[in-house]
Amino acid sequence: MSTPVVEITGLHKSFGAHEVLKGIDLEIDAGDVVCVIGPSGSGKSTLLRCVNLLEQPTAGTITVLGTEVTDPDVDIDRVRTRVGMVFQQFNLFPHLDVLANCTVAQRKVLHRSADEASSIAMANLDRVGLADRAHSHPTELSGGQQQRVAIARSLSMDPQLMLFDEPTSALDPELVGDVLTVMRELADSGMTMLVVTHEMAFAREVADRVVFMDDGAVVEQGAPDVVIGAPTHPRTRDFLQRVLDPTHRHPTAE
Amino acid sequence: MTATSTGAPSSGAPARTRMSPRRRARLSRGIQYAILLLALLALILATDWSRVGTSFFNAGAASDMLPAFPRAVGNTLTYTLAAFAVGLSLGTVLALMKLSSVRPYRWLATIYIEFFRGVPALLVVISFGFAVPVALGRTIDSFILKAALALGMVSAAYIAETLRAGIQAVPRGQVEAARSLGMSQARTLATVVIPQAFRIVLPPMTNEFILLTKDTSLIFLLGLTAAQFDLTYIGRDALNSAHGGLTGLFVAGGGYLLITIPLGLLARWLENRTGKARRS
Numbered sequence: 001m002s003t004p005v006v007e008i009t010g011l012h013k014s015f016g017a018h019e020v021l022k023g024i025d026l027e028i029d030a031g032d033v034v035c036v037i038g039p040s041g042s043g044k045s046t047l048l049r050c051v052n053l054l055e056q057p058t059a060g061t062i063t064v065l066g067t068e069v070t071d072p073d074v075d076i077d078r079v080r081t082r083v084g085m086v087f088q089q090f091n092l093f094p095h096l097d098v099l100a101n102c103t104v105a106q107r108k109v110l111h112r113s114a115d116e117a118s119s120i121a122m123a124n125l126d127r128v129g130l131a132d133r134a135h136s137h138p139t140e141l142s143g144g145q146q147q148r149v150a151i152a153r154s155l156s157m158d159p160q161l162m163l164f165d166e167p168t169s170a171l172d173p174e175l176v177g178d179v180l181t182v183m184r185e186l187a188d189s190g191m192t193m194l195v196v197t198h199e200m201a202f203a204r205e206v207a208d209r210v211v212f213m214d215d216g217a218v219v220e221q222g223a224p225d226v227v228i229g230a231p232t233h234p235r236t237r238d239f240l241q242r243v244l245d246p247t248h249r250h251p252t253a254e
Numbered sequence: 255m256t257a258t259s260t261g262a263p264s265s266g267a268p269a270r271t272r273m274s275p276r277r278r279a280r281l282s283r284g285i286q287y288a289i290l291l292l293a294l295l296a297l298i299l300a301t302d303w304s305r306v307g308t309s310f311f312n313a314g315a316a317s318d319m320l321p322a323f324p325r326a327v328g329n330t331l332t333y334t335l336a337a338f339a340v341g342l343s344l345g346t347v348l349a350l351m352k353l354s355s356v357r358p359y360r361w362l363a364t365i366y367i368e369f370f371r372g373v374p375a376l377l378v379v380i381s382f383g384f385a386v387p388v389a390l391g392r393t394i395d396s397f398i399l400k401a402a403l404a405l406g407m408v409s410a411a412y413i414a415e416t417l418r419a420g421i422q423a424v425p426r427g428q429v430e431a432a433r434s435l436g437m438s439q440a441r442t443l444a445t446v447v448i449p450q451a452f453r454i455v456l457p458p459m460t461n462e463f464i465l466l467t468k469d470t471s472l473i474f475l476l477g478l479t480a481a482q483f484d485l486t487y488i489g490r491d492a493l494n495s496a497h498g499g500l501t502g503l504f505v506a507g508g509g510y511l512l513i514t515i516p517l518g519l520l521a522r523w524l525e526n527r528t529g530k531a532r533r534s
Contacts, residue, residue: 054430081436091431095449095528105435108445150431157435 003066004029005161005192006051011060013046020046022216024060028161033193035203035224038213039239044196047213048165051194052076052083065160081109084154084162088169090146092138098125098149099134102156110157117156124152128182144175148182155186162186164195200243204228212236308499315498319505322488327509330484333401333470334513338463340406345413352418363414370411379404379472397482401473409466416462420455421447453528460521464514485509 006028013021020043028034036044049055051062053069053076061070067079092101102121106112112120125131128148130141138146147167154162164183168176180202187193187206197203203210203224210227212220212235220233231237273281351363370378382404387393394400424447432442471486478487485506492502 052434054434077433077436077438080434083434085431085434087427087431089427091425091427093428093431093446093450095453104445105432105437108441109436153435 002030004063005032005065006194007061007063008047008051009061011047011050011062012058013043013050013055014058020216021050021057024216024218026211026218028192028194030160030192031190032208033187033191033195033206034209034211035207036194036196036211036213037198037200037203037228037239038219042213043216044213045165048163048194048196051163052080052085054085077109081105081157082160084151084157084159086147086150086154086162086164086167088166090138090143090150090170092146092150092153094138096138097134098130098136098138098141101138101149102153105153106156120158121152121156124155125149127155127185128152129178142175143171144178147171147179151179151182151186160192162191162193164193164197166196166198168197168199198243200228200240212239214239308497310500310504312498312501315492315495315501316505318495318498319488319492319502322483322491323505323509325481326483326485326488326506327512329482330467330470330509331513332398333405333473333484334463334467336398336402337405337409337466337470340402341409341413341462341466344406344410345417348410348414349417349421352414353421367411367414370408371415373408375405375408375469376472376475378408379475382407383476397476397478400476401470404476405466405469405473408469409462412465413459413462416455416458417451420451420458423454424450453525456521456525456528460518463517467510467513467517 004027006026008024008026011021011024011026012019024043024047026034026047036047038044046055050057051064051069053074057070061068063069064079065082067074069076069079092098093104096104099118099121102124103114103117106117106120107114110117122131122134125134128151130145130148130152133141133145133149138149141149151167167183168179171179176199180199183193183195183202184206195203195207205224207224209221210224211218212227212231212233214235220227220231220236226232227236228240231240348363348366351359352367354360354363382400386400394403421443428446428450429442432446433439437445470484473484474487474490478484483491489502489506492498492505493500495502
């Protein structure tokens with residue numbers, strides 16, 4: 001077995017006096033799709049953002065693609081070129097059109113030629129079904145289309161790991177499907193993915209492993225059929241009941 | 255204002271005693287128009303039009319100024335552009351200093367900004383004329399450079415604050431997205447933050463430029479030769495002539511508007527053009 005793509009040991013993260021992550025251990029192997037689920041405020045997004053150092057961990061080590069990113073002297077920009085990130089709010093560059101959104105980092109960071117960057121961008125836009133919108137501006141697109149462009153933008157850097165931070169949470173319900181379809185195809189193509197999501201059906205069908213987090217710690221992890229289908233821990237069961245049956249009146253609540 | 259009826263609106267029929275909001279709005283508009291008409295009428299009747307003609311809009315006095323006018327407009331524009339170049343460069347440096355992670359840089363920028371924002375431009379120009387030769391032991395030969403430095407130093411303080419606010423107004427997610435793609439901090443600033451900040455600061459920056467245009471009227475304090483006369487100078491000069499009264503000032507004022515109004519239109523056009531990309 002080769003070394004894991006992501007290896008997290010003893011990760012702690014505090015914002016001031018508030019401890020958000022209380023010792024996380026997690027490994028992701030090449031080609032694995034790992035979905036992180038859990039109640040809001042459980043530290044899922046913070047965990048994800050620690051992987052590409054958008055948040056600076058307080059303690060612990062994280063190794064990504066063989067580079068220890070928690071090393072104070074790490075060249076994080078270099079690691080980030082190989083780690084794609086998709087945000088809840090898309091964060092497309094509004095002053096650039098769709099194609100330029102997908103080429104700007106290829107040109108400025110990877111120093112690819114204009115032609116090469118453009119053809120790679122077009123291939124990825126085609127992959128997310130938006131090649132015909134290459135010259136639109138982000139504001140002219142629906143949320144679902146913007147998110148698919150954001151995915152294409154990340155893929156254009158030829159990443160070896162993709163991070164998704166609640167990619168469908170800001171979308172209208174009818175637009176969620178298109179984005180999840182793109183993500184599913186990406187998973188099928190063998191991409192290593194770490195996904196923070198509230199889409200239980202997606203996690204159950206696409207994930208190789210589901211991690212349930214609560215209050216800054218991993219409560220339970222394993223195959224989706226186990227964690228989502230037959231959770232052993234009461235906190236997992238409680239969370240899933242609330243998510244899967246939101247109108248259900250919980251016996252202990254109120 | 256007047257005594258209100260004591261009848262409780264909840265029990266009675268208020269529609270009968272009170273006007274509907276639509277009717278009240280119409281009445282209020284009618285009153286506003288009437289006041290405007292009366293004020294205009296009073297102004298027209300109270301003014302001595304023949305004196306206004308000879309002393310404010312005296313065609314003879316205006317045509318006397320004509321030979322000096324184009325060069326004065328040109329000079330004013332030159333001083334403004336030169337001072338804006340200084341203000342923008344220095345302002346950018348100050349804005350970046352204010353956002354720096356090195357604390358002394360932030361302090362220095364804050365001190366500079368607070369000082370030059372709080373001191374009248376007039377004082378700065380006067381001190382510049384006298385203090386710099388003393389302090390540096392030499393004079394600045396180029397008059398345009400001298401004027402640009404004096405006015406640009408003041409303008410830089412305002413521009414720095416405008417730029418800083420513009421840079422900080424770019425959403426955090428934009429920086430995160432750029433950094434996640436592997437861009438360095440400097441690359442992110444140049445490729446993602448500054449182009450977006452530029453749009454945000456365009457309207458206040460137009461204000462800055464217009465204010466600077468008017469501040470060039472202060473440079474007579476540095477001592478002007480005939481070739482360096484600006485609009486205000488030739489306006490004041492015309493006051494000394496035997497006839498025409500205040501006409502000189504009106505002509506000079508017209509010269510400023512000749513510069514600032516097209517500029518305002520240009521800025522609005524730019525704003526609309528770049529705004530389209532943002533909001534569909």
